[in-house]
Amino acid sequence: MVAHLPHRTLSLTEEEAAHPPAMELTGRRRMSPKDRALSETLFGEFHQDPRYREYVLGCLNCGECTTGCPAARFYDFSPREMLQIAATGDATTLWDALQEKIWSCCQCYTCNMRCRFGNDIAGIISVMRELSVRHGLEATRKTLAPFGRSLTLLMTVGTQVSADMIQPDFFRDWGPFATGSDQVWGVSSEVMRKAIPLDVLQTTRSSWEVSVQTSLELFRIYEETGVLDMLRGLDPDLTEMLVDIIEERREEFQEARETYRAALETMKGPVATFEG
Ligand code: SF4
Ligand code: SF4
Structure with a gap:
């Protein structure tokens, strides 16, 4: 007897499991049908982002942006290429850029200053980057995995590097200019540290010391803007840890506020008597 089962459309994952797909070779890697579908989605979202029309205005291919880019000096990366991909690339080239290259940029904005096209x-x-984080791309998870400690500091105190951390031993990846002597690109690192004018920013301890209220306000911004939700999709464990830290601070803040109110009430007594 043959059972007549209702027809069911296989999901992409099941389909792939049943019939391993012929992989498609992109510029840098092989792409499965599932990744191909996701790349089309990302491409659509990228071009519909309201910032796209504002940020991408055209390109002369002059390379001025790349000549001043510190990331281009050390990595296989160029802002000219990024802009070209944004302006004229297809879903595949965007997908390739999202895998790794976008994380080479240190967001110094030098390229913007140099671009004559604006x-x-x-x-x-x-x-x-937002796109890759929002969709929890596997490559993005791997790239950001070692930065849990930095993210924790950024999201709880608002900074992670202080002036006194600019020392050769802390930045071996800067290469021989930084590690061979106390010089960073020909300038004494001590001079560089002093270039930051506020004394309070000179030490790690003072940089990481923020009031509970500041910490809570900062975290509220991450909650309200959806950053926390994006992070949850990327690293749920880290997100839960951050939420626990902030919940503790909220309780601490609440207790401090109640103590303050009680102290005010105590002070009001003699004042009221005096006024009366
Ligand atoms: S922001 Fe700085 S690091 Fe990033 S692409 Fe522009 S110049 Fe390069
Ligand atoms: S500086 Fe502007 S116009 Fe020139 S290559 Fe870079 S993005 Fe294009």
């Missing part, structure tokens, strides 16, 4: 190159790279 492109916001650093801005469009940020839009690409």
Whole structure:
């Protein structure tokens, strides 16, 4: 007897499991049908982002942006290429850029200053990053995995590097200019640290010391703007840890406020008597 089962459309994952797909070779890697579908979605979202029209204005291909880019000096990366991908690339080239290259940029905005077309190159790279984080791309998870400690500091105290951390031992990846002597690109690192004018920013301890209220306000921004939700999709464990930290601070803040109110009430007694 043959059972007549209702027809069911297989999901892409099941389909792939049943019939391993012929992989499609993009410029840098092989792409499965599932990734191909996702790349089309990302491409659509990227071009519909309201910032796209504002940031991408055209390109002369002059390369001025790349000549001043610190990331281009050390990595296989160029802001000119990023802008070209944004302006004329297809879903595949965007997908390739989202895998790795977008994370080479240090968001210094030098490229924007140099671009005679007025492109916001650093801005469009940020839009690409948001896209990759929002969709929890596997490559993005791997790229950001070692930065849990930095993210924790950024999201709880608002900064993670202080002036006194600018030392050769802390930045070995800067290469021989930084690690071979106490010089960073020909300038004493001590001089560089002093270039930051506020004394309070000179030490790690003072940089990481923020009031509970500041910490809570900062975290509220991450909650209200959807950053926390994006992070949850990327790293749920880290997100839960951050939420726990902030919940503790909220309780701490609430207790401090109640103590303050009680103290005010105590003070009101003699004042009221005096006024009376
Ligand atoms: S913002 Fe990024 S792409 Fe632009 S110059 Fe700085 S590192 Fe390079
Ligand atoms: S500086 Fe502007 S116009 Fe020139 S290559 Fe870069 S993005 Fe294009």
